[in-house]
Amino acid sequence: MPMSAPSLESPDHATAPRARGRPRKTADERDDGNRRQDLLRAAAHLFRSQGFAGTSTRDIAAAAGMRSGSPFYHFENKEALLAAVMCEGMQRALARQQTAIQAADANALTRGVAMTPRERLRVLVRNQLDVLLGPDSDFIPVMLYEWRHLRESQREEVSRLKADYEAAWVPVTQALQQSGALRGDPSLSRLMLFGALNWSVQWYDPARTAQGGASLDDLADNTLTLFLHDT
Amino acid sequence: MPMSAPSLESPDHATAPRARGRPRKTADERDDGNRRQDLLRAAAHLFRSQGFAGTSTRDIAAAAGMRSGSPFYHFENKEALLAAVMCEGMQRALARQQTAIQAADANALTRGVAMTPRERLRVLVRNQLDVLLGPDSDFIPVMLYEWRHLRESQREEVSRLKADYEAAWVPVTQALQQSGALRGDPSLSRLMLFGALNWSVQWYDPARTAQGGASLDDLADNTLTLFLHDT
DNA sequence: CCTACCGATCGGTAGG
């Protein structure tokens, strides 16, 4: 090997041909405040597939194209990164839920009818499945399954977003409860409905949809068929 | 401090009064092949509360009253400990399921009747809730939520036990499906039922039962009320 | 955001 021995932590930057010193970043790589976003996406993906404790900040840095120390320029510590992933995920989920409800309401309005509670539930369920299993869906599973690694002081913000998200379900399940379509104790049954949906993260494989597997629409249909009684 | 400086990893054995050399184990502590069982229980508890990657083998050793190197006398490595926790948990769950079914069958026989599919489902659901949330219930949650940390070679044995466990559900849900009591696609609906139950690990607090919270019987009742349609 | 580094902790082992 003709070059001087590379330092332990920079094995390849020096391999760029004929470049002297550190290579200049191209326009694609620079220009960002979205380096932070890159970190969030990389962290969400790794936290989902390997767990929080099973992922090193070095893994995350590498996945975002950074060196090992750089995540700490954007986040105070590893737990703050986790909290940011969860907040980002809940904010997106909440925004998508509101958009989905508004779109469905508007659509019903043009048809000159009001949405039934059943139709409202379908909108919520379908959106939840998309948030859990659709494209870019690493954030919410991390929130669901890595909660215990959040520091106490960081839980409140995420909890508030979660409460907002769940609040939209209450009037809908309440109406269904009163008509007898949804049975059992209201809060227990709501937890069980969420469980049925959230558990899909453990077994649903989006890649199999093309080969005859269930689509997210199929899952939503099945959810309503399974949970809602005839009235 | 009058004593010689303790080695870094043996801070307290020397504190036993007047004992020369290493203290003799008492009969309670010795006599065991159940040191292995102690390790399993400690590991199950810590893996459940902190996750596999978030638990060190030193934590486990300490919880079982051993030194840091000793778990590796009983288990080849950390993953083997995880696999053993899962196998032990599934074996117990399977045994309890079979016992519960036999007891219910025997009871029906003395009443001179056969169990309805609905009654059979209740037995399975109630047992599952006990396995998930009852006393000594750390093992199965670990299996459910730490699966990704199992090495490929160790998955088969646990999978086989899991398949046996789930096999008992198939004829029951099938009968309910045929009568129209359980709706939707059979395998999707079964997954959703499992999800509703397994998710309870995330929110159910056994300690609150005494203060007006739901009991495991309440949860079982609610599950049947929620999932089974009138026929 | 990188370089260079630190102290702590980790899984695991040899030898008894």
Added chain:
DNA sequence: CCTACCGATCGGTAGG
């Protein structure tokens, strides 16, 4: 099952 230890890796930081 303990003692004593190893190399690797970890989260995090100072200084630029």
